[in-house]
Amino acid sequence: MLAKRIIPCLDICNGRTVKGTNFVNLRDAGDPVELGKLYSQQGADELVFLDITASFEGRKTFTELVERIASEISIPFTVGGGIHELCDVERLLKAGADKVSVNSAALKRPELIDEIALNFGSQVCVVAIDGKQTPDGWRCFLNGGRVPTDRMLFEWAHEANERGAGEILFTSMDHDGVKQGYANDALEKLSNELSIPVIASGGAGAKEHFRDAFLLGNADAALAASVFHFGEIPIPELKQYLRGLNIPIR
Template structure:
């Protein structure tokens, strides 16, 4: 085991104050209170958390700072917040409420200079650029507004630009793999890892513990993010970390 420890990151998609989970970005069902779930994952040994207000960008709302404050009061691990962040003032609100990092997606595609502004103002470690992409007939393309709208950006070209502009990490979700539980998009992830010099968080496809091992070995990811397998009790974080350690993957121990 060598190199930096691989991170396990539960993701909580929040809509109207509750955690929801769907398949391929559709058919959402409730998964519980985001603050309570966040606290549980923190206690179980998650390395970080991500909270995404999944309808903020499409509805033109701001992510709720009050939920962020409640989360910050309950957990002692870093967490990232995304959704509806369009300018530095939005970042200010979320960091002041207790978030450690912010995730931008649609706003970055529409106004790439926002990446530079956030990393220059707060440091690159605060800026996580989320990329939702799908493999179309003409290759991997990036999507905006919760996967509703295709952009003309190619995944790999956009990821390189994101890194060049100063983002600290990329959170890549394969829309084809999201919620399907058949494994991560390891081929695309490995290409990203080989061509970009910032950490890659893999998202979309976790269904069993082997998938986490594969994303760290075949996909070369720095962190693996998952939702439903954690929310619905299919995989416990301590059990997952014990398994990965046995398989020779360097992870921080659960508490």
């Protein structure tokens, strides 16, 4: 049976993981490769590495990091951040990434999704959407939820699906960092309406939140950062708990 995926997300700045971690058993928790390897050994199903560096030099460092990840880690990984054009996608795939995640660049120029799907296949194209509830419904936001756009979540997700996205990574900016659970209503609507997998993001604070994202939100995968980085929810324990509820888990 196809398993629901658990995906740790690592934010990278100048080739190092940001947001501290408290893994005492790691020689260098700031090294994304070491941390990624640990997660892989613990049973993570995929990894996401998000480059939050703004500079040109930082991009080069990130590409070199992607090469190291590809040579040392034996599970699939997605990279995102700073992907504006097809040549960025090509550079990262060549470095060994399995998938790329596009966010604001796709909102600004939706044809980017078609181009990625056509040139490299839908399976490499993850469209990340940051959404926030507004009086007229779920709206897409840019820059980590600071800048509203004129696009609504559900119509944009449908358009991305039709243009050839392989997956939708939906982050609720209302739930992100609050640790009170994922936006299950919105997730359920996305999962039921789209023909591609949906990754839940934003809000994980307890094991039950993963359960709800899968059972209530019908998500195909759940992404989280701090609960894993700070060891609040060890991945083996989380997977054991979900298996116990008969949720298909690797």
